[in-house]
Amino acid sequence: MAFNDSELVSLAQQGDRDSMRVLVERYQDRLVAVVVGMVRNHDDALEVVQETYIKAFRNLDGFRGQSSFYTWIYRIAVNQAIDLKRRESRRVSVEFDEVLPPGGVDEWSQSSVGGNDTFSRVRNRELVAKVYEAMESLTANHRAVIILREVDGLSYEEISDAVGCSLGTVMSRLHYARKALQLRLEEIIGS
């Protein structure tokens, strides 16, 4: 019988590693999807997701169940991703960053995934690169909201829990993000 989140959290609060593992595996794909959309880079996304779970389990005693477990970890992940982007923007002077393999959308765009034939692969890569470029123009907060909605399909209330802002702010960020992205992707959407 599969345990629900609240039963698993209760067991994990007592230090049960098997329950923690189930919670990790249950949400890792969804978390990666949200985070990779925010940070653009595979390695960074994995780092954020791993740190999210470590932080969540270390602070599990503080989880009282007012929100669902997954909106709680989304909140941690979104904050971790925003922190990482802020650190990155301050890290321009760190010399070894320049030699890192990007492991992100640029690397992906040169790989062989994403399509059935050469034409569609090239087209898909170009589309992905353009979409990510457009998303880069948004602030981290706007990006978080649009990804939670469009990729993970969270309701306004769940997004509000996950990013820690009011329903009104969720709506205004969604409006702004959609319009800004549509404008930047006009060429693709039109075709």
Added chain:
Amino acid sequence: MKSGAPVNCHDFEDRVHAFLDDELPDTELAAMRGHLGDCPRCEKIVTGFQKTGALISTAVTEMVTAVDVSGIWQAVESGLDAGVIAAELATPSASGREHPAQGHPGSSRWDSPRWDSPRWDSVRRVLDSIATRVSPGNLGWAGAAASVTSLAMLMLLSAGQDGQVGDTGRNVTVAQAAGLKSARLDSLSGAPGYTVSSWVQPRTKARVIWVDNGVNEFASRDARY
């Protein structure tokens, strides 16, 4: 807009996002759908936003398929273990041994590293999983924070063990590969099967931990511990 009242284009645009996101009550939803059926202009607005959403979803999904999530639990468990080890090391033992991180390689009085402990096994599992992703003979990068935590734990656990300080040629290569042209060697030590060194860039305080397990070598790109 009153619930269930007829909708004009202005009302529709006001509520289009809630409409797209299925956040409207049924009565308003019906009125919005009624307007949409009669208004090509508003239909075009909806189609545009739907296409934008589909593009975002597709792009992110394409990216995610290239991410290997198989090691996440292993890294999380190692990170949790690392936290426990760090807490234990931060607490002076009853025998009054020094905190290993406070000693210098070769001089620490912490003389019984727990190489046989299950936690060292956990750290080693993460290190080996990183090493398998690195091409033999090439320096690879361990970006994930949990991996970095494991590397940091390895440093703590291995402090005071015999290092290979004489291997300066290789160390210089590592520093150059890491872009740390003026880095200084902070410490160097060994663990069973591993050589570990820590590098600090004086100006930025950036730190890189380098590990060689005899087959592959890899470095953290920005370790904070």
